[in-house]
Amino acid sequence: MIFLISTSFGYAFAESNYDVIIPKGAGNPSYDPQFKKDLFAEEWYIPTKITVLVNDTITWTNQDTDRHTVTSGQSSGRAGGVTGTPGIFFGIFDSGLFGQGEVWSYKFIRPGTFPYFCTIHPWMYGVVVVDGPIPPYSHNAAGYELKLPAMTVSTDKKYHNGLYWDPVVIKTGEQILFTLDFFKIDGATKLHAFEYDFVLVQNGKEIHRSNGFSEGGSDTKYFVFTEPGPLKIRLENMGKDKFSVSEFDTVVYGNSTKLSADAIISQNKGEPIIYQVSLWVILAAPAILIIGIIWTVKKKH
Ligand SMILES: [Cu+2]
The missing domain is CATH 2.60.40.1930 (Macroglobulin (MG2) domain)
Known part of the structure; x- marks a missing residue:
């Protein structure tokens, strides 16, 4: 009887564990796929998007030399990282800082799309999609039952x-x-x-x-x-x-949780702005120098 009640809510899944890696170089908001690949991460959390089932646990492993967080909310994206825009906290989970070789785990007990970021490197973004039944009772954002009123x-x-x-x-x-x-x-x-x-x-x-x-x-x-x-x-x-x-x-x-996960990823990708800015500096600096020399030479004559 007890078993029947538990399966009627659809919670009879085998509970699985998944891994997400924070790669070396995640502390840098720019990237250059051709050069310095070991210093710039193209993905901050690998995989960026992971799909699991209700009651599965994800373990994040920090392989970078910097400390990082796994914090529920909206990243400021690659462009926002360059301008120093902070992320937006959703308040569902927060690992706090964890360092090189350290791990942090979280169990997802309700379905939904859970974007997350790093509080000190807010360009870092990832998203967890959790498939499964919606708890049939009132609950908080994490999924724990909330007695009403x-x-x-x-x-x-x-x-x-x-x-x-x-x-x-x-x-x-x-x-x-x-x-x-x-x-x-x-x-x-x-x-x-x-x-x-x-x-x-x-x-x-x-x-x-x-x-x-x-x-x-x-x-x-x-x-x-x-x-x-x-x-x-x-x-x-x-x-x-x-x-x-x-x-x-x-x-x-909402009706679809997967659509919004893809929207989150495309919204965060942006352009590698630092790389563009540095190109401008490389091109503009000699030009300014030449103009300056010509101007100085002209003044002397
Ligand atoms: Cu970080």
Whole structure:
């Protein structure tokens, strides 16, 4: 009986282990396939895209001399690395720094597309595609079950907030009803006519903000999501205080997870900008020098 219940959720897979390598040279944002191949990595995580099943584990091995991270979020890409643009944190997993010869493992317990990058070399990008059934219960962005209503205490410890959403698994194109509860820190005294901002942050970007007002301690909000990806539901400016923030996290599922993985890769590839810039310097420097010599010679005569 117990076995039947577990298979009805589709979690009867053999759990497999996969390896991703961080190659030597990953700490350099440029590359030159013809020369210095040992100093410049063409892929920062090998393979860049890996497809696994729910409950599989991936182990990253650092073969570079620099320390690196495996951090869920959006890389700034090759071009962004040159301009010093940081990556965008999604907050699902973060290895922290690990050095030469060290490894870090993570088990993926829900399906989806998980882009990741290195926090100190944000041009480094990889993506994990996890195939399998969507957990039939409400869960956080990592996939762990979240009992609804989810409860939390505001950052300034002044308020207690409850949040319920329906349907409990959020999908694109479906109207979601959010029910919000506002209590004093005792968790029992309802806050009536209480002002706040309802904020949705998806894939690290604010996608919605609207004012709210509680009636008898509660309020409702509707939203239809167009994009899949990790979601933070934030209650900000509670009681008109910018330090009063409560946050909940979950995920929005789309129809296709594979398409977005390919989009992430093509978006990050970009041009090897440092190589182009260095070519300009090589060509422009002698030209400026010659102009300077001609100008100096002319001045003397
Ligand atoms: Cu790195």
